[in-house]
Amino acid sequence: MEVTRLYPEKIMDLPDAERGVHVLEIRKCIGCGACARICPNDCIKLVAYSRGNPVKNKKLQYPQIDYGRCMFCGLCVDDCPASCLIMSKQFEISGWNREDIIYDPEDIAVGLYSDQELAELAEEARKAEEEKKRKAAEAAKAKKEKAAKAADEGDKGSGEKAAKKKKAE
Ligand code: SF4
Ligand code: SF4
Secondary structure, three states: OOOOOOOOOOOOOOOOOOOOOEEEEOOOOOOOOHHHHHOOOOOEEEEEOOOOOOOOOOOOEEEEEEOOOOOOOOHHHHHOOOOOEEEOOOOOOOOOOHHHHEEOHHHHEEOOOOHHHHHHHHHHHHHHHHHHHHHHHHHHHHHHHHHHHHHHHHHHHHHHHHHHHHHHO
């Protein structure tokens, strides 16, 4: 039986359940922050990353992971509602200082959008935002009109009451 291996020339077969560096499926991430909230070691922070989907993830915020703190428990993966955070078998993490092992979204993202796709998504997000504003303005106008009508009817009602009272006297 082979016990000692000449790492890194020879790497042992890793088990299926191996938990290594995260992989972020950028097209699915909604930026909800559930991964950051559940992390017991507080090693996930949501940071800006411009090459995401502004329709799905309006603030374009994606996880950044500090591997100096990560204990590879997998809770962040289990809690992700979009199932877009997974753990790869990549276990080699090294750097000259702590900052080198803080991985930004661009370091762990897969399924990146092309420039054309990003332009189309930006346009889609702009239209959706415009539509949202238009609907909000319409709702505000309708509310104002309703309030004015109610006030008008109230004035009319009290006027009629006063006239009736005067007649009775
Ligand atoms: S990776 Fe998952 S849990 Fe984390 S922000 Fe994205 S969608 Fe939310
Ligand atoms: S694997 Fe565990 S410790 Fe590492 S980022 Fe996810 S929740 Fe935090």
